[in-house]
Amino acid sequence: MPATNFYSGYPLHRAQSQRAETGWLDAVHSGRDVRVLALWRNRHHVQDESTPLPLWQQGTVARRLVKTADDTVFLGERNAVPHYACDISAADDPLAGILAGSGGVFADLRSLAPLVTRDDGAIMAAARGLLFWHRRARWCGKCGSPTSSVDAGHARICDRPACGQRWFPRVDPAVIMLVTYQDRCLLGRQATWLPGMHSTLAGFVEIGESMEETVIREVAEEVGLRVVGRPEYRHSQPWPFPSSLMLGFRAEVADDRLHIDTDELEQASWFTRAELRASPEDETFRLPGKVSIARRLVEEWLGEE
Numbered sequence: 001m002p003a004t005n006f007y008s009g010y011p012l013h014r015a016q017s018q019r020a021e022t023g024w025l026d027a028v029h030s031g032r033d034v035r036v037l038a039l040w041r042n043r044h045h046v047q048d049e050s051t052p053l054p055l056w057q058q059g060t061v062a063r064r065l066v067k068t069a070d071d072t073v074f075l076g077e078r079n080a081v082p083h084y085a086c087d088i089s090a091a092d093d094p095l096a097g098i099l100a101g102s103g104g105v106f107a108d109l110r111s112l113a114p115l116v117t118r119d120d121g122a123i124m125a126a127a128r129g130l131l132f133w134h135r136r137a138r139w140c141g142k143c144g145s146p147t148s149s150v151d152a153g154h155a156r157i158c159d160r161p162a163c164g165q166r167w168f169p170r171v172d173p174a175v176i177m178l179v180t181y182q183d184r185c186l187l188g189r190q191a192t193w194l195p196g197m198h199s200t201l202a203g204f205v206e207i208g209e210s211m212e213e214t215v216i217r218e219v220a221e222e223v224g225l226r227v228v229g230r231p232e233y234r235h236s237q238p239w240p241f242p243s244s245l246m247l248g249f250r251a252e253v254a255d256d257r258l259h260i261d262t263d264e265l266e267q268a269s270w271f272t273r274a275e276l277r278a279s280p281e282d283e284t285f286r287l288p289g290k291v292s293i294a295r296r297l298v299e300e301w302l303g304e305e
């Protein structure tokens with residue numbers, strides 16, 4: 001099993017010290033070696049859906065993309081080559097303008113992920129999350145004036161000088177936990193999920209709450225069970241769909257009598273390791289997606305026997 005979760009292990013050097021410099025786009029305009037990836041309405045420009053290599057643009061196309069994009073962000077450097085992402089969501093057809101002739105398709109990372117390399121997955125996730133935030137932060141939340149991108153796309157600042165409020169990309173922490181009772185674990189499903197899909201419980205951290213308290217509260221709310229002892233933190237996963245950070249836990253409960261909140265979950269049940277290993281992976285039952293932290297929490301538990 002890899003040491004890190006999919007979407008983490010960011011392979012670019014973030015070069016934070018360069019973000020505050022006004023010349024962060026000089027490399028693009030001066031014709032230096034750069035890479036620019038276009039995103040359109042949360043979709044990435046890739047070769048095709050079965051070979052989803054990101055189509056990084058260089059030279060004139062890169063320069064024209066940056067010039068016309070709604071937003072451009074600096075992703076970092078690899079081998080001293082600056083990498084950027086451009087949001088071209090305003091275009092009706094992203095393949096009709098500057099990118100005409102460059103081929104490829106625009107596709108959703110969530111469906112591409114199983115075919116994307118870990119490095120590409122981490123970069124594409126960060127690009128998507130950051131550009132999504134820009135589209136939601138165009139107006140100042142304090143005074144309502146327009147905002148402008150600063151720090152190479154890693155902050156926005158209110159245009160009204162008397163306000164000048166800075167806004168930073170937000171990350172919403174959420175806990176996700178494999179609940180166990182003796183030799184079984186609990187998986188549930190929401191009505192909107194792919195048929196048969198089951199996963200671990202999860203929920204957003206509320207203001208004034210520790211991660212451990214969220215685990216205890218969510219387990220009580222969703223399935224009516226009491227966590228025994230302290231929930232055990234395992235590892236985390238960026239989940240920029242649109243802006244979560246998933247904090248993975250294991251939690252043992254006091255008994256197995258479920259009281260399911262049907263507003264949250266369509267169903268939840270206990271499973272043995274043998275049952276999960278024999279998952280048919282079809283519309284009757286399937287495990288969480290292979291790139292998800294939920295799947296890793298399950299796989300780790302399966303590996304303990």
Ligand SMILES: [Zn+2]
Binds near residue numbers: 141165
């Ligand atoms: Zn303002």
